[in-house]
Amino acid sequence: MRTDDPRPIRLKDYTPPAFAIAEVTLDIELDPKATRVHTTLKMERNPHSTDRVAPLALDGEKLKLLEVKIDGEVLGRNRYSLSDTQLLIHEVPEGGFTLETVATCAPEENTALEGLYLSNGIYCTQCEAEGFRRITYYPDRPDVMSVFRTRITGDRKATPVLLSNGNPVKSGKTKDGRHFVEWHDPFPKPSYLFALVAGDLAQVEDRFTTMSGREVTLRIFVEKGNEDRCAYAMEALKRAMKWDEERFGREYDLDIFMIVAVSAFNMGAMENKGLNVFNDKYILARPDTATDADYAAIEAIIAHEYFHNWTGNRITCRDWFQLCLKEGLTVFRDQEFTSDMRSRAVKRISDVRLLRAHQFPEDGGPLAHPVRPDSYIEINNFYTATVYEKGAELCRMIHTMAGPKRFRKGMDLYFERHDGEAATVENFLDALAEGAKLDLSQFKRWYEQSGTPEVLASGRYDAARKTYTLKMSQVCQPTPGQRVKQPYHVPVAIGLVGPDGKDMPLTLDGEEKPGAKTRVLHLTEREATWRFRDVKEKPVPSLLRGFTAPVKLNANLKERDFVFLMRHDSDSFNRWEAAQRYATGLLAGMVETVKAGGSPRKGTGFAGMVRDILRAKKTDPEFAAQIVLLPSEQALAQIIGKDVDVDAIHDAREILRVSIAVEAKDALLDCYNRMEVKAAYSPDAEQAGRRALRNTCLAYLAAAPDGDGVALAAEQFRRADNMTDKIAAITVLSNIDCSEREEALAAFHDQWKSDHLVMDKWFTIQALSYLPGTLAEVKRLTGHPAFTMKNPNKVRSLIGSFANANQLRFHDAKGAGYRFVADKVLELDRLNPQVAARMLGAFKSWRQMEPKRRKLMQAELKRIVGVEGLSRDVFEIASKTLA
Numbered sequence: 001m002r003t004d005d006p007r008p009i010r011l012k013d014y015t016p017p018a019f020a021i022a023e024v025t026l027d028i029e030l031d032p033k034a035t036r037v038h039t040t041l042k043m044e045r046n047p048h049s050t051d052r053v054a055p056l057a058l059d060g061e062k063l064k065l066l067e068v069k070i071d072g073e074v075l076g077r078n079r080y081s082l083s084d085t086q087l088l089i090h091e092v093p094e095g096g097f098t099l100e101t102v103a104t105c106a107p108e109e110n111t112a113l114e115g116l117y118l119s120n121g122i123y124c125t126q127c128e129a130e131g132f133r134r135i136t137y138y139p140d141r142p143d144v145m146s147v148f149r150t151r152i153t154g155d156r157k158a159t160p161v162l163l164s165n166g167n168p169v170k171s172g173k174t175k176d177g178r179h180f181v182e183w184h185d186p187f188p189k190p191s192y193l194f195a196l197v198a199g200d201l202a203q204v205e206d207r208f209t210t211m212s213g214r215e216v217t218l219r220i221f222v223e224k225g226n227e228d229r230c231a232y233a234m235e236a237l238k239r240a241m242k243w244d245e246e247r248f249g250r251e252y253d254l255d256i257f258m259i260v261a262v263s264a265f266n267m268g269a270m271e272n273k274g275l276n277v278f279n280d281k282y283i284l285a286r287p288d289t290a291t292d293a294d295y296a297a298i299e300a301i302i303a304h305e306y307f308h309n310w311t312g313n314r315i316t317c318r319d320w321f322q323l324c325l326k327e328g329l330t331v332f333r334d335q336e337f338t339s340d341m342r343s344r345a346v347k348r349i350s351d352v353r354l355l356r357a358h359q360f361p362e363d364g365g366p367l368a369h370p371v372r373p374d375s376y377i378e379i380n381n382f383y384t385a386t387v388y389e390k391g392a393e394l395c396r397m398i399h400t401m402a403g404p405k406r407f408r409k410g411m412d413l414y415f416e417r418h419d420g421e422a423a424t425v426e427n428f429l430d431a432l433a434e435g436a437k438l439d440l441s442q443f444k445r446w447y448e449q450s451g452t453p454e455v456l457a458s459g460r461y462d463a464a465r466k467t468y469t470l471k472m473s474q475v476c477q478p479t480p481g482q483r484v485k486q487p488y489h490v491p492v493a494i495g496l497v498g499p500d501g502k503d504m505p506l507t508l509d510g511e512e513k514p515g516a517k518t519r520v521l522h523l524t525e526r527e528a529t530w531r532f533r534d535v536k537e538k539p540v541p542s543l544l545r546g547f548t549a550p551v552k553l554n555a556n557l558k559e560r561d562f563v564f565l566m567r568h569d570s571d572s573f574n575r576w577e578a579a580q581r582y583a584t585g586l587l588a589g590m591v592e593t594v595k596a597g598g599s600p601r602k603g604t605g606f607a608g609m610v611r612d613i614l615r616a617k618k619t620d621p622e623f624a625a626q627i628v629l630l631p632s633e634q635a636l637a638q639i640i641g642k643d644v645d646v647d648a649i650h651d652a653r654e655i656l657r658v659s660i661a662v663e664a665k666d667a668l669l670d671c672y673n674r675m676e677v678k679a680a681y682s683p684d685a686e687q688a689g690r691r692a693l694r695n696t697c698l699a700y701l702a703a704a705p706d707g708d709g710v711a712l713a714a715e716q717f718r719r720a721d722n723m724t725d726k727i728a729a730i731t732v733l734s735n736i737d738c739s740e741r742e743e744a745l746a747a748f749h750d751q752w753k754s755d756h757l758v759m760d761k762w763f764t765i766q767a768l769s770y771l772p773g774t775l776a777e778v779k780r781l782t783g784h785p786a787f788t789m790k791n792p793n794k795v796r797s798l799i800g801s802f803a804n805a806n807q808l809r810f811h812d813a814k815g816a817g818y819r820f821v822a823d824k825v826l827e828l829d830r831l832n833p834q835v836a837a838r839m840l841g842a843f844k845s846w847r848q849m850e851p852k853r854r855k856l857m858q859a860e861l862k863r864i865v866g867v868e869g870l871s872r873d874v875f876e877i878a879s880k881t882l883a
């Protein structure tokens with residue numbers, strides 16, 4: 001480490017804040033170059049602090065301090081010290097006092113998109129996690145909660161709309177021809193939930209009546225001209241509000257709920273109290289501009305941010321180590337919402353897919369950290385798949401163990417006990433244990449240990465005694481900083497499927513009455529055995545039904561068991577899982593053959609299954625679309641795990657795809673025709689499912705060498721009246737070197753060149769292409785007029801997609817892909833460290849690659865860490881990835 005390397009923050013060093021703030025008044029005068037913020041804090045020493053003499057420390061970054069006053073008296077330069085990150089006031093009066101600061105910041109120069117910035121001419125803020133300190137001097141930590149009054153003054157033409165948290169209380173004109181609005185938020189909140197938006201915005205309005213009969217005004221603000229793309233978001237918001245009342249008894253608490261859509265945003269959206277700010281791609285939708293997947297994401301993210309009002313805002317986090325307290329829980333809540341609105345089985349499959357694609361590699365790589373980390377250098381780097389997605393799995397396990405009724409009791413107790421507080425994971429687990437009557441003491445290890453546990457299962461059928469003995473054991477590999485792991489409490493839902501395809505009752509030795517057909521076993525030791533009696537015939541075990549725990553399961557099953565389960569399992573998740581396992585086994589073998597220079601045996605078994613599924617008229621189309629899909633190249637690389645050869649993986653998968661296309665052609669074509677939606681477009685799950693299956697068939701058909709599928713795709717591209725079918729068709733064409741490809745890309749560009757969200761799709765399609773010229777094309781597109789490094793959506797859609805989702809071309813054998821992405825990370829680091837650090841995640845699996853690529857990736861990482869003036873964000877990811 002260099003001497004000036006940033007030092008980590010540790011959970012064990014937590015101490016309560018030295019000062020409490022009873023009330024905050026912000027007086028903000030907007031100006032792109034120098035916004036002036038006059039802050040008044042009513043403060044006193046925190047009675048819960050153990051340090052009675054600590055100086056008053058306020059965070060502040062990229063601010064110009066103009067004045068400091070205590071109780072109205074201006075402080076001389078000797079009364080405080082000032083650094084790049086802190087204002088330290090050496091002595092303050094005993095008892096209560098009023099601190100005033102005046103400082104300016106420069107929104108126009110803010111490319112990091114933290115604090116106050118301009119997004120396409122609109123003032124907006126992003127304060128989570130530590131952005132408020134770029135607006136004013138403040139103890140910027142979530143356990144300092146206060147009531148905010150905000151007065152915003154701005155130009156009447158440029159900023160007719162002036163918004164902040166809570167309720168508007170006063171507005172008017174100023175003497176110099178500007179205008180102002182005052183806002184009051186009655187709920188005490190931490191600074192990270194503060195928000196301000198100002199601009200010339202259009203709005204769409206609706207109403208919602210809460211379960212206790214209160215009327216709430218709902219407003220969505222967008223850039224002018226986008227009013228016709230808000231309807232779906234508004235309906236989704238009302239569904240979310242209703243669902244939270246019914247499922248969790250949670251009602252909205254202010255008179256007004258506002259959402260603003262902006263085009264420059266670091267993440268998906270932000271749950272600021274009463275004023276959610278969204279990346280506009282998660283609000284704006286019209287059938288001709290948004291895909292079914294976009295609609296589904298909008299519904300889920302609207303719900304997620306809305307649900308934060310209780311899990312995050314009313315009950316917030318004591319410190320950033322507790323991030324999963326709000327994020328894991330809120331993801332679990334939004335997953336449940338989506339499951340109730342759409343197909344539960346399909347939602348579970350896509351959540352597990354996501355977990356395996358992002359969280360498992362994180363847990364198995366150099367950046368592994370517990371769901372509740374115990375140290376960080378830059379907190380922005382910890383908004384991870386582990387905190388969010390694994391965090392949600394932990395809540396789901398508690399839900400599984402308690403059952404819905406007792407889980408609700410636990411949640412009720414949590415809300416009752418901690419409303420208005422900044423809480424910890426311990427608070428949550430205590431409330432759930434007590435309310436749901438569970439012992440969660442061993443379960444807590446899930447929050448503290450990193451790594452994905454592996455569960456090994458083996459069963460033995462005794463035909464003479466009619467018993468089935470199931471043995472399960474668990475291990476967890478060492479992860480950085482954690483060599484030894486204690487056993488986890490793993491809930492495993494299981495079933496035993498008889499030869500007739502039906503579930504058998506599960507009755508343990510010693511039990512009198514026949515048991516249920518799906519039961520949850522609790523694996524708490526390193527190894528345990530269960531014996532079931534009255535098992536009439538030899539069963540096939542269906543383990544980890546519904547994926548009840550985030551583990552890697554090895555059930556010692558044979559190929560024929562997977563074939564059996566994928567046809568018969570009553571648990572739809574495990575039907576899908578069996579198909580995936582079967583295809584993965586097949587592909588792993590094919591990859592070996594390709595690597596050895598042979599030509600692999602083709603997977604007729606899988607093609608047969610595809611044919612059967614497509615012909616089975618009663619299968620839900622959306623589920624069918626999932627089950628016939630092959631594991632992605634990335635998923636295969638994960639499973640292979642070492643000496644990864646991306647070319648062999650690509651080739652093997654293509655060989656299998658082609659063989660399915662050829663062998664199942666009639667069924668694919670028939671299904672393609674049958675699934676056509678004749679009614680007017682609607683984004684509902686039923687129609688979306690038909691389109692998903694139809695477009696999956698199209699992708700297979702286009703893989704066949706006869707060229708019929710390509711013609712079909714070109715035809716679909718021309719005729720489609722909705723973005724889902726357009727994108728599916730152009731994606732298929734983008735992987736094939738043909739004139740139809742160029743025609744489609746040009747036509748798409750001409751139609752949508754002035755629509756920034758649709759242009760993002762155009763960039764992504766090209767960045768994901770299998771064709772060998774893709775890297776050159778991506779480089780060329782960075783010069784396209786619609787592309788800019790200053791907009792995160794542009795960076796993600798072009799460079800991020802290439803680095804994270806185009807395994808074949810990013811891992812160019814000569815390292816040109818690595819070099820390009822590393823250069824872009826460095827360029828971006830000077831503008832937006834948060835997004836730069838995320839892009840660097842593409843390098844996290846470097847150790848799994850075959851030796852040549854491993855060295856090339858390592859060299860790029862080393863080059864990055866050696867750069868002078870790196871942000872904390874990029875430094876932390878690069879150095880930990882190399883370690």
Ligand code: TRP
Nearest residue numbers: 126128129266267268269270383
């Ligand atoms: N709390 C936000 C969410 O889950 C995410 C978030 C964290 C965020 N940091 C951010 C959003 C920075 C935008 C920018 O929903």
Ligand code: ZN
Nearest residue numbers: 304308327330
């Ligand atoms: Zn969240």
